[in-house]
Amino acid sequence: MMRDTIILRVVVKLLLPVILLFALYVQFHGDYGPGGGFQAGVAAAAAIILYGMVFGVMAARKVVPQRVVHTLIPLGVLIFAGTGVAGLLLGANYLDYSPFGSHAEAGQHLGILIVEIGVFVTVSSTMLAIFYAFGGRAEDALAGDPLAGDGDGE
Amino acid sequence: MEQLINMVLLTLLALITIGIIRVRNLFAVVVLAGAYSFLMASVMMVLDAVDVAMTEAAVGAGISTVLALGALHLTKTEEAAPRFSAILPLFVAVGTGAMLIYGTWELPGFGLADTPMNTGVGLDYLDRSMAETGIPNVVTSVLASYRGYDTLGETVVIFTGGIGVLILLTAVRRRRRLAGDRDKGSAP
Amino acid sequence: MTEILATVNYWVTIVLMVGGLYIVVAHGNMVKKLVGLGIFQTSVYLLFLSPGKVLGGTAPILAEGFELYSNPLPHVLILTAIVVGVATLALGMALVVRIHEAYGTVEDDEVHELEMD
Numbered sequence: 001m002m003r004d005t006i007i008l009r010v011v012v013k014l015l016l017p018v019i020l021l022f023a024l025y026v027q028f029h030g031d032y033g034p035g036g037g038f039q040a041g042v043a044a045a046a047a048i049i050l051y052g053m054v055f056g057v058m059a060a061r062k063v064v065p066q067r068v069v070h071t072l073i074p075l076g077v078l079i080f081a082g083t084g085v086a087g088l089l090l091g092a093n094y095l096d097y098s099p100f101g102s103h104a105e106a107g108q109h110l111g112i113l114i115v116e117i118g119v120f121v122t123v124s125s126t127m128l129a130i131f132y133a134f135g136g137r138a139e140d141a142l143a144g145d146p147l148a149g150d151g152d153g154e
Numbered sequence: 155m156e157q158l159i160n161m162v163l164l165t166l167l168a169l170i171t172i173g174i175i176r177v178r179n180l181f182a183v184v185v186l187a188g189a190y191s192f193l194m195a196s197v198m199m200v201l202d203a204v205d206v207a208m209t210e211a212a213v214g215a216g217i218s219t220v221l222a223l224g225a226l227h228l229t230k231t232e233e234a235a236p237r238f239s240a241i242l243p244l245f246v247a248v249g250t251g252a253m254l255i256y257g258t259w260e261l262p263g264f265g266l267a268d269t270p271m272n273t274g275v276g277l278d279y280l281d282r283s284m285a286e287t288g289i290p291n292v293v294t295s296v297l298a299s300y301r302g303y304d305t306l307g308e309t310v311v312i313f314t315g316g317i318g319v320l321i322l323l324t325a326v327r328r329r330r331r332l333a334g335d336r337d338k339g340s341a342p
Numbered sequence: 343m344t345e346i347l348a349t350v351n352y353w354v355t356i357v358l359m360v361g362g363l364y365i366v367v368a369h370g371n372m373v374k375k376l377v378g379l380g381i382f383q384t385s386v387y388l389l390f391l392s393p394g395k396v397l398g399g400t401a402p403i404l405a406e407g408f409e410l411y412s413n414p415l416p417h418v419l420i421l422t423a424i425v426v427g428v429a430t431l432a433l434g435m436a437l438v439v440r441i442h443e444a445y446g447t448v449e450d451d452e453v454h455e456l457e458m459d
Contacts, residue, residue: 206424221428222376222435229439233370258349275415296415319436
């Protein structure tokens with residue numbers, strides 16, 4: 001990777017908080033402007049991926065451990081599906097958010113916010129897990145690990 | 155003006171596609187595909203699809219390019235010379251294109267407000283969204299509330315895709331590494 | 343002139359679609375095949391978004407002072423399709439990497455020959 005390029009390293013360190021902040025803005029301002037869970041998830045993952053590309057996948061794994069990422073992938077789906085079940089328990093249809101608030105409009109607003117967080121969690125962690133999987137293979141191949149990148153197959 | 159920008163961007167898209175077809179170096183192909191995605195995002199902006207444009211710029215030009223470069227790093231970067239003549243694929247492609255152009259004859263024109271598509275359920279969402287959810291961005295309210303089932307399904311598809319990649323790229327390696335450790339342990 | 347402008351989106355959509363199809367059919371390299379599939383996929387996005395545009399309208403974010411909005415429904419459908427597209431692309435790339443490890447090549451005719459041997 002590009003560990004020796006000082007300009008890249010400094011610029012990436014400066015950009016990283018801005019990208020993460022922008023991802024949060026896109027996530028929570030998605031009700032009023034363009035954005036939402038899908039875009040914010042991809043932007044947040046892109047921040048970590050940028051860090052990983054410049055400083056190496058191992059460094060990125062220290063920031064966001066692989067175990068955490070692998071836990072977050074199903075957690076997002078659970079948040080989404082669980083919101084639907086919560087609606088069922090409160091006496092409405094599946095994925096009907098109306099009973100969450102004092103009146104239907106507030107309930108819808110809250111439900112959409114929760115569901116978007118679920119989407120954010122799954123999308124960002126899936127993108128990151130995919131990057132770790134590819135990047136981990138590439139680093140093993142660079143390090144000359146005979147167990148990765150050998151041509152013998154199974 | 156809108157239509158002029160639209161036309162210029164679409165022409166550039168078609169040119170880049172021809173470039174991707176002709177270039178044999180796969181790094182160049184991936185970089186061209188990134189430029190293609192940014193242009194596509196600009197076209198989406200012109201078509202008023204701001205949410206989609208944002209996603210395409212982040213996903214198509216960002217994540218897809220990183221993924222393709224990662225895959226190239228692990229495989230080869232030069233495409234082999236073609237062994238077969240390109241006449242039959244060209245015939246198939248041109249034939250399909252002719253059929254599709256025939257299909258566009260009956261489609262409504264560009265930018266009209268009174269087509270069946272633009273007077274149906276889309277207009278209904280625009281009218282109801284503010285009163286029922288209080289969210290000005292209709293795309294968000296349709297995505298998360300009116301068509302929540304769809305979005306749940308898509309989230310599950312992303313989840314499944316991620317699990318598939320993890321199985322393909324990490325599970326086998328771990329098994330092999332375990333097998334390697336066992337061999338080392340029994341060797342001396 | 344207005345006739346051409348009215349259909350140029352459909353024509354370019356078809357050019358992109360046919361270009362993607364040609365790459366998938368004519369090229370043996372699997373990475374390039376995936377790029378071709380991506381082009382095919384984006385042409386479908388264009389096919390969905392073009393008829394939803396209303397000339398003189400604005401993006402479907404409700405605000406004071408705007409009466410005419412473009413159709414939000416295709417935006418929703420395509421938004422999720424893009425993210426699912428990258429998940430399937432990642433799956434395809436992972437398969438290509440595994441094929442390269444098993445056969446040492448990503449050209450489909452070479453893989454086929456190795457299978458025949």
